[in-house]
Amino acid sequence: MITGGLTRKSKAQSNIPDSSLADMAFLLLIFFMVSTTFRSEDPREVEFPEAQATQKLDEPRKNILHLFVEGDGSIYINDLLTPTANVSNVIAPIYAASDRRLVVVLRADRDVPYRVVDAVQKELQEAGAYRVTFYTNLAQRVTRERR
């Protein structure tokens, strides 16, 4: 087919507009930077026990309370050294404020004598916080076979 005259040159640009690429990348970058919470390195020298049945705890962060028990038996709640007898007094108001949904994660050292853990459990019962999780590291299959 013959067309008369000159064919009009296409004015469509052939390059991809990449000027906003950096903006998008920075947007993502800033989002991740802001949403990342850096956990300060554990100040407690606590070695956790291992367990194969370790489960992920599906609970909003605001309902979780960490209770550290160090190897020498000292108890820390919210980074405050708490005497054993005081644990229920500290936990009870937190439990009430959490709308009775508080989960206490007991981060106890693997070598602490059981009597300390038992005393903590009794205090938690007194405070009414019945949902407890014993913090454990997931045992690897390899170590299980070696045992």
Added chain:
Amino acid sequence: MAFPKRTRISGSIPTSSMADIAFLLLIFFLVTTVFDEERGLPIVLPEQGETQEVSQTNVLHLTVLEDGTVEVKRGESPTVTRVPASQIAGVWRLGFQQNQNLIAAVKTAPDAPYRNMVAVLDQLQSAGAERISLQILE
């Protein structure tokens, strides 16, 4: 007198590599971010003062000792067997086959390290035990 030569330096900042830099940072943060997850062995403590009368035939007594071994006693039977903590899952499965109402009563010696109790609890939960009672050996 000649005309001064026009400078040909472009006035724009080169932005073509900016995206590369931003993506590099982005990927760095993506890779180094560790999501801290809560994990452990969940258990619900009994309410204070709550005692339940349980028939002795439904109780599997497990006494956790200092050296990590466990004394197993079924209900009223006088026989006590000593097994390592790693065999508790098998003991539970066997007992549960015979009695679906079985309750594991874990009593731990006061001086036993915490990890011995966790090892037994781990075995019980691995074997699917749901009715577990934690006590201290008196």
